[in-house]
Amino acid sequence: MLAFLENPRLRGGIHAEEHKQLTTDKTIIKDFPLPKKLYIPVQQHVGKPAEPIVKVGERVYKGQLLAYSQGTISAPIHAPTSGKIIDVKDFPAPHPSVLPVRTVILESDGQEEWLQKHPAIDPFSLNPEEICTKVGEAGVVGLGGAVFPSAVKLNLGRKNQIHTLLINAGECEPYLTCDDRLMQEHAEEIVTGIRIMLHGMGAPKALVGIEDNKPEAFLAMQNASKAFPHISIEKVPTRYPMGWDRQMLRYLTGLEIPADGRATDIGVVVHNVATARAVYQAICLGQPLISRIVTVSGGAVAHPANLEIPIGTLISEVLAFCGADKAKIQRLVMGGPMMGDALPHAEVPVVKACNGILALSSQEIEEPSTKACIRCSSCVTVCPVGLLPLEMVSRIRVNQLDAAVDLGLKDCINCGSCSYICPSNIPLVHYFKFASGELVKRQQAEHKSEQTNRLINDRNQRMERIRLEAEAEAQKAQEARAARLAQQAAAQAAKESA
Amino acid sequence: MNNKVISGPHLVATRRVNDIMRQVIIALAPSAAFGVFLFGWPALYLLVITICSALAFEACCLRLKGVVATPHLRDGSAIVTGLLVAMTLPPWAPWWIAVTGAAIAIILGKHVYGGLGQNLFNPAMLARVALLISFPIEMTTWINVTPLFTGPGILDSLNLTFSGLDNADGITGATTLGMVKTGFSQNQFLPDSLNHYSGFLAFIGWERGSLGETSTLLLLIGGFGLLRKGIIKWHIPASLLATVFVLSSVFHLVNSARYLSPWVELNSGALMLVAFFIATDYVTSPNTALGELLFGMGCGILIFVIRAWGGYPEGTGFAILLMNAITPLIDHYIRPRIYGRYRDGKPLDISPQ
Numbered sequence A: 001m002l003a004f005l006e007n008p009r010l011r012g013g014i015h016a017e018e019h020k021q022l023t024t025d026k027t028i029i030k031d032f033p034l035p036k037k038l039y040i041p042v043q044q045h046v047g048k049p050a051e052p053i054v055k056v057g058e059r060v061y062k063g064q065l066l067a068y069s070q071g072t073i074s075a076p077i078h079a080p081t082s083g084k085i086i087d088v089k090d091f092p093a094p095h096p097s098v099l100p101v102r103t104v105i106l107e108s109d110g111q112e113e114w115l116q117k118h119p120a121i122d123p124f125s126l127n128p129e130e131i132c133t134k135v136g137e138a139g140v141v142g143l144g145g146a147v148f149p150s151a152v153k154l155n156l157g158r159k160n161q162i163h164t165l166l167i168n169a170g171e172c173e174p175y176l177t178c179d180d181r182l183m184q185e186h187a188e189e190i191v192t193g194i195r196i197m198l199h200g201m202g203a204p205k206a207l208v209g210i211e212d213n214k215p216e217a218f219l220a221m222q223n224a225s226k227a228f229p230h231i232s233i234e235k236v237p238t239r240y241p242m243g244w245d246r247q248m249l250r251y252l253t254g255l256e257i258p259a260d261g262r263a264t265d266i267g268v269v270v271h272n273v274a275t276a277r278a279v280y281q282a283i284c285l286g287q288p289l290i291s292r293i294v295t296v297s298g299g300a301v302a303h304p305a306n307l308e309i310p311i312g313t314l315i316s317e318v319l320a321f322c323g324a325d326k327a328k329i330q331r332l333v334m335g336g337p338m339m340g341d342a343l344p345h346a347e348v349p350v351v352k353a354c355n356g357i358l359a360l361s362s363q364e365i366e367e368p369s370t371k372a373c374i375r376c377s378s379c380v381t382v383c384p385v386g387l388l389p390l391e392m393v394s395r396i397r398v399n400q401l402d403a404a405v406d407l408g409l410k411d412c413i414n415c416g417s418c419s420y421i422c423p424s425n426i427p428l429v430h431y432f433k434f435a436s437g438e439l440v441k442r443q444q445a446e447h448k449s450e451q452t453n454r455l456i457n458d459r460n461q462r463m464e465r466i467r468l469e470a471e472a473e474a475q476k477a478q479e480a481r482a483a484r485l486a487q488q489a490a491a492q493a494a495k496e497s498a
Numbered sequence B: 001m002n003n004k005v006i007s008g009p010h011l012v013a014t015r016r017v018n019d020i021m022r023q024v025i026i027a028l029a030p031s032a033a034f035g036v037f038l039f040g041w042p043a044l045y046l047l048v049i050t051i052c053s054a055l056a057f058e059a060c061c062l063r064l065k066g067v068v069a070t071p072h073l074r075d076g077s078a079i080v081t082g083l084l085v086a087m088t089l090p091p092w093a094p095w096w097i098a099v100t101g102a103a104i105a106i107i108l109g110k111h112v113y114g115g116l117g118q119n120l121f122n123p124a125m126l127a128r129v130a131l132l133i134s135f136p137i138e139m140t141t142w143i144n145v146t147p148l149f150t151g152p153g154i155l156d157s158l159n160l161t162f163s164g165l166d167n168a169d170g171i172t173g174a175t176t177l178g179m180v181k182t183g184f185s186q187n188q189f190l191p192d193s194l195n196h197y198s199g200f201l202a203f204i205g206w207e208r209g210s211l212g213e214t215s216t217l218l219l220l221i222g223g224f225g226l227l228r229k230g231i232i233k234w235h236i237p238a239s240l241l242a243t244v245f246v247l248s249s250v251f252h253l254v255n256s257a258r259y260l261s262p263w264v265e266l267n268s269g270a271l272m273l274v275a276f277f278i279a280t281d282y283v284t285s286p287n288t289a290l291g292e293l294l295f296g297m298g299c300g301i302l303i304f305v306i307r308a309w310g311g312y313p314e315g316t317g318f319a320i321l322l323m324n325a326i327t328p329l330i331d332h333y334i335r336p337r338i339y340g341r342y343r344d345g346k347p348l349d350i351s352p353q
Helices: A128-137 A150-159 A178-201 A215-224 A245-253 A273-284 A315-321 A378-382 A389-397 A401-406 A417-421 A428-497 B017-039 B041-065 B069-073 B077-088 B095-108 B123-134 B154-163 B176-185 B199-204 B216-229 B235-254 B262-267 B271-278 B289-309 B316-333
Strands: A037-041 A065-068 A083-092 A100-108 A164-169 A205-211 A231-236 A268-272 A291-297 A305-310 A331-334 A341-343 A356-360
Touching: A037 A083, A065 A100, A128 A150, A128 A178, A128 A273, A150 A178, A150 A268, A150 A273, A164 A178, A164 A245, A164 A273, A178 A205, A178 A215, A178 A231, A178 A268, A178 A273, A178 A291, A205 A215, A205 A245, A215 A231, A231 A245, A245 A268, A268 A273, A291 A315, A305 A315, A315 A356, A378 A389, A378 A417, A389 A401, A389 A428, A401 A428, A417 A428, B017 B041, B017 B077, B017 B216, B017 B271, B041 B069, B041 B077, B041 B095, B041 B154, B077 B095, B077 B123, B077 B271, B095 B123, B123 B271, B123 B316, B199 B216, B199 B262, B216 B271, B235 B262, B235 B271, B235 B289, B262 B271, B271 B289, B271 B316, B289 B316
Parallel strands: A164 A205, A164 A268, A205 A231, A291 A356
Antiparallel strands: A037 A100, A083 A100, A291 A305, A331 A341, A331 A356
């Protein structure tokens, strides 16, 4: 009834200053100097960490399996180059906390000696199951930043009735251009990857959504897909967060994924455009995912660029290569400036999730001073999910987390549009992350108290059982004693009578 | 909670609270300046007194709260409040009306609720209504048009502002709405009351009225400026004006001797000022687009009802305050639909296509 009030296709969003001109017309640099040491975390995906199978001192080939995937949602990790394993230990992860995670440390020998590759001669002669297996074995994960194991998604798609494969080429984050460049330079590989994915799921058609600020990428993709009418390249408006798959899906198809559901529930599977190319590399070249294209940009970088970087390279080495001025770096961000994580230092490795490294200068980062909310409701207008950020924050401030949850806290995607637009500089997303963290803590505490209660119960039952047993024993002993006494008495009586 | 925020986003938009306030002041300026031109020096003094006292009261309140006042004064909100209060006052109102108005707006309208962003009622409208009820004579003494340099001089005007207006009869008269209301009480019908009414002059603003409310044209220009800059959204002004237009059209068609034409309604009183600058006040209007439409519609209905059948010739102030009181209710019931959910919050049904 009220649908006419909201554009069913596109809601909220912002148009942030782009900064993409820094790197958008620079070809991808492929000869990044091989670092001496690579630090390869075994957890670079959503799900269970991979389990290392290499020993310290072992020599490995490029592309050799370093750690195998465990459990249903996981991905294996491969050697980005040939060399010697010098350690498997905890090492800081590229995360705001830089907490250490298990990491394989590989000393390169500079030979780049490949393990024998097994490319598929004709990928379309493989059956879908084989494609999923091969993609899984190559350690391909979603390269848009969510790093969900791609094979799991393809498998889900294979088991569900899929009518559309949506390829997300939104790249709505300011500064980032790695997908843009990838499409301009490797459109054919991407299209082949898309065709393989379609084949792997038995889906009839693919939609590729590209923001209209990337006309060259759009043209390149259109040319590459001319021969394949079931792949259509679509323009979508440049409006952050268009790269949020649900926003793009709604814009292109009008479909909406239920709040408690997945895309496959409505017959759609969404993959990032760089993932499509990784699938191509896995199937057609037999190459596992051992490098990725990263945008290095920001005011503190002398030579902003898109680089193909081996997984495990320290970010500090990437920054040095691009001529970053350490003194000028006000904030170091992994990912885009809207949703990326601030890193406390650069001695952490590039991982599969890393699509951007931004060294932002003080001109780009403002240290905002927070003012009172004037209820301008800009945050409501820009929220792509349809939440009431200002109301949620006012609840969180007085610690009414349940009220915030009622307002939709759990539906928040932390896209940051509200914080971006707020004229009072209220760090709304920060509040939401804080509240979500508190909720998790609360849940854990509840879980713990439940467990404690269960243990107490168990103990009480055990004690009761022991008590009953002891009683029974005592009873028995008493009976035995009585019997013995009776016997003795009887014997006595017999003796006496004798 | 951690004050050093390093969670994203790492970029922020450049528009700040003071930018918004500055834009509002710029949008109000033409109409305020025209008021000064139309009613002479006393109007200028009134403006200056109201704004300065608003700033002074703001500073006092902030000091009482124990915060350093200067950065807050610089956000411009007190200036906007003062300016709006002045624009709704009769142009030759005495100084104490201005000071009392500013005090009511800043102290009772804003700080007793906790300051910027916390108030339930629009401070300027609260001040205007309180003054109208408390000092009906001073608040309904409407000056004839006396363009700058034709009326009292700079010093005479000072005297006028600070010692009061004597022998006002010669230079005062009723506003259009007032004339009509008085006409009804004397069983006069509209055509008689509107003898000298000129739609064109009313549109330009060449008529009796409050300091900054007379010119429909200049207020429209300012309002559209705010719309274009994205400071306000179209929902409230559009639904408010459309409601007044539709209601007055219907009643005027039914009985044109009793009800004013929509053209007169739209050109009269504080309607334009209220539609673009008062009803759109962020703090006291709903958060959602639908809520804003309802809010505007409610204001429009109340304005028309009070004007047509109420005891006062003009109803904007009362209408706004009443709707302000309903705003939290609107915000409670009207919420945006969350992605993937129905309006009631349940997840969408899964229906594979």
